[in-house]
Amino acid sequence: MPVTIDLKDAETRDALAARAVSRAPGEKPSLIGMSREEMGEALGEAGVKDRQIKMRVQQLWHWLYVRGVSDFAQMLNVSKDLRATLDERYTIARPEIVDEQISADGTRKWLLRFPPRGAGKPVEIETVYIPEEGRGTLCISSQVGCTLTCSFCHTGTQKLVRNLTAEEILSQLLLARDRLGDFPDKDTPQGAIVPGEGRKVSNIVMMGMGEPLYNFDNVKKALLIASDNEGLSLSRRRITLSTSGVVPEIYRTGEEIGVMLAISLHAVRDELRNELVPINKKYPIETLMQACRDYPGLSNARRITFEYVMLKGVNDSLEDARDLVRLLKGIPAKINLIPFNPWPGSAYECSDWEQIEVFADFINQAGYASPIRTPRGRDILAACGQLKSESERLRKSERLALEAMMIAGHGEA
Template sequence: MAPQLDIARSNPNAPALDGQETGGADAARPRRINVVGLTRAQLADELKALGLPEKQIRMRVNQLWNGIYNRGLKSFEGITSLSKELRAQLNERYEIARPEVVEELVSVDGTRKWLMRLAPEKPGMPGPEIETVYIPEEGRGTLCISSQVGCTLTCTFCHTGTQKLVRNLTPGEIVGQLLVARDSLNEWPESADQPRIRNSDDRMVTNIVMMGMGEPLYNFENVRDALNIVSDGEGLQLSKRRITLSTSGVVPEIPRAGEEIGCMLAISLHAPNDEVRNQLVPLNKKYPIEELLDACRQYPGLRNAQRITFEYVMLKDVNDSVEDAKALVRLLKGIPAKINLIPFNPWPGSPYECSDWAQIEKFADVVNRAGYASPVRTPRGRDIMAACGQLKSETVKKRASEKLKERKEAAEA
């Protein structure tokens, strides 16, 4: 018989006890642990706890890894390279779980948005929700992934930033967003006989951006572990050149991100000077532009072939003048960079307007003539509130209106 598991050991995916959720009589029995998001070392520790011989551990980890991330299996039954006895043991104590899909919306432009529900924070309460967006384009498909429920930052142009931080996501919840997308887009092999998922030339999800809800560098360890799973060559197989982590400027963690994750870096800049950036990105008061750009210049692996992307939202009469463009060019001198211009996506109550298109073109022309690539990001998914800075806002609005309706019905009763 396998030894009793200690659910309190270092396991980022360990959920609450069953008894805590249900109030059942068997409160001492741990709820099954989700193996999605465990590192190879953590998965090996779990197998050791089951009593597997040391000489089998590496092979069994590889078999589980292949089934979960290469074939997209949702249960241990499909991993037929494991014995029936071991599959039964695994099924008793573990699960291969994704976040629950509450709603999937598809935009007129093909953009998809999934509303996902996570495990509840308190007994009897619904779990917190996150949103994930898939953006199909010619020759590529980008998945925008969340790292936190809500956001601790209060960037004044971002609707997501108006929502309070609930908690960090676990590695399993971060990786799980990609698994959900591949489920929905039929990205897995059609049969167990196919040894691998589609290659990078024909798969639909070709790129990942950590640009959803939350600040990834305030959830560093979990984001690191998740992205290392995503980039594993024997699993989800996305090159680190196709993974971009976007930060609002958590300066101390930027070098560490280059060393321990090694993916592409994007900086949510949005202003050419501290005065304007303090207004738009309050984190700038703690880590001003000079410190931020010094960290960028020292980012491990930085070169022309691995440029930093600077994101710049275009706000009418705030940061969009020709003088602002010239100041931006001077600011970034010497940094291998791409400047991504983002037309502002409006939301109810926003204090800003999007820059006029003619002004955006003037701004882009200055940047282009200085030798920087400066694509203007085409707004996608606005009709389903899936555009940059809009995530979860429609969900919050819907929930608020439902509560108001319930109050009215209760008062009338």
Template sequence: MTLLPTEPLQITEPFSGRNDTRPNLVGLSREALQATLVEAGLEPFRARQVWQWIYWHGVTDFGRMSNIAKKTQQRLADLFVIERPGIVTEQRSVDGTRKWLLRFADGNEAETVNIPEADRGSVCVSSQVGCTLTCTFCHTGTQPLVRNLTPAEIVGQFMVARDSYGEWPTPTETTRMLSNIVMMGMGEPLYNFDNVATALRIVMDEQGIALSRRRITLSTSGVVPMIAKVGDVLDVNLAVSLHAVNDDIRNTLVPINRKWPIAELLAACAAYPGAKNSRRITFEYAMLKGINDSDADARELVRLLTPIHAKVNLIPFNPWPGAPYECSSNNRIHRFAEIVNEGGLSAPIRTPRGRDIHAACGQLKSASARSKGQKVLL
């Protein structure tokens, strides 16, 4: 079936930046929120109340915080804001996928996607505006890194998705289909680890959004020295963008491999907490015609990953304008999967989602560009 392109369903007026000078309470850790409120002359226990209203109920208006006195509500409103990223466009695919182009306070933009399934929804969250890794099969890699996203901008993406689906709990309904987060959007999460970690701790806090760490997956292209830290600090599910079974090919597809080659990457994965128990590390493998899809490649993939408690996600390459690769044929992908499965590894073939709105894996990009002379701290 040929998917027809869809039109954006929501467009807001562009703006150059945020004029409101009040601090945003979204993105502060629980401890930082309490310190901020106490500094403003409010009682320490207010932090717990405000936290629950922001992250459990999803309110953006202090006037809706019904267990806080009107006078205190007004003081909070005078001093602070509860702010999400702004929606520039919202697009909906024929398969139910939604993609948002989000604008932040400084005018920069990034994309966020929700991929709905029968029993869950996985929100694909960005960690940077642009990317520094230049992976040749990825559209985001063609956009130079502009800057890291803040904790507020990272957790705010999930909050925008909740807003769009109307999925904040009510007194009678707490079921939520947006149940998973995958840090697989624009950027390399491990090059913005501190901000990503703060955001994910907020997401996992049981008094707020309250997602289990088992419902969060962080994907990396292979920043080897940081992998152990992910396990120690967050202990979330780990996904690795592998995409090749030898260094020569991976050096081209994922240039960070020149710094940390496959052997070093797999050693770090083998040592990841939980890698030898029921939680498997997921290795992402984009199927590229004539590049990494031979029977020999499949057998080598089995050899490399057998010592690790792993599974492989085979991803049919998702094209984008000017892409230098083609997707492997359907028969080739299934033969590759058959070899890997016969070798004892699980190798599901991911069904492409949101291709008609360029929301599929490897297709995200924004028009934001770094200002001349601007430095990015990694």
């Protein structure tokens, strides 16, 4: 059966371009982000005998995801010859940290740089760590930029450059655990604000730059490794994937990944949501709510989180609160009320605090938990909706010129 692709549709073009992630000549592939099967194939290509592959994969998996090493030389129970061979062929290095900012409230934001991989020049993304009493949450990015152009979101002002690979998604978690002393034999930075006991990174949320479900395969691969019981071993109930409403992949998320689901809702009527979250024109509220009701494993113990940014005079009336309660009827849910976090050039204002409390009280009285999310990291633009990098995808002519310079030895990778 023939498949038709509408290349006039900007979203389709961007999605196709983002999939074309290529490795530059001479760039070593990373073992991070590989499945066990892929790692086994890599070891076979490196000369490991078939009968030893399973055992060697187990060793590497332990060193990468339990011990958190980033240098083959640290893998002490692997022979020197094999370590040298792996080092020659592969990498397990962390991404480059361009900048690290620490908020007055302990929130940390890292600006990370990755190779071009089809974008023409190196790309940058932001990752945020939010320490709280009893837990530490890492907000992970899935794309460089975003296609969705949600009108209240700073990330939406940055055009999509490319998807992140499974390695790049997972590397954000590994790097954060490194920097926070969350691996064995690693020290927590002096004066860092972290949970008093247990893991420093206890929860992860796919709420950073990009729409995770427009990069489904790489996100799935990374989250399955993050939740693998013989490695990073994060409970799937401590992993939340947030989507603006890519309905077909919501079903796949429940069936193939099984993590907690969050929906960026922000409006209860299609007319307003079309403006705030333009993907609503493709997947309107009724369709989105049905996907939520059908989400596998949905129960009072596995509720869907609905994110609702509070915009003054836009979506914060008592009528909006009543309609929200009606909309969610029958769905085990909690509603995160997010005071709008301003960013340069934004057209919205945050709702008055008194109005947010009135809104929250109404929803609470209707039987739904409606915590008001405390703004974190505003002073370093690390709060919800504020993430953005300066990366742009080069035009084809610019990429060809850059490649010619690199071939001539005058460019930098």
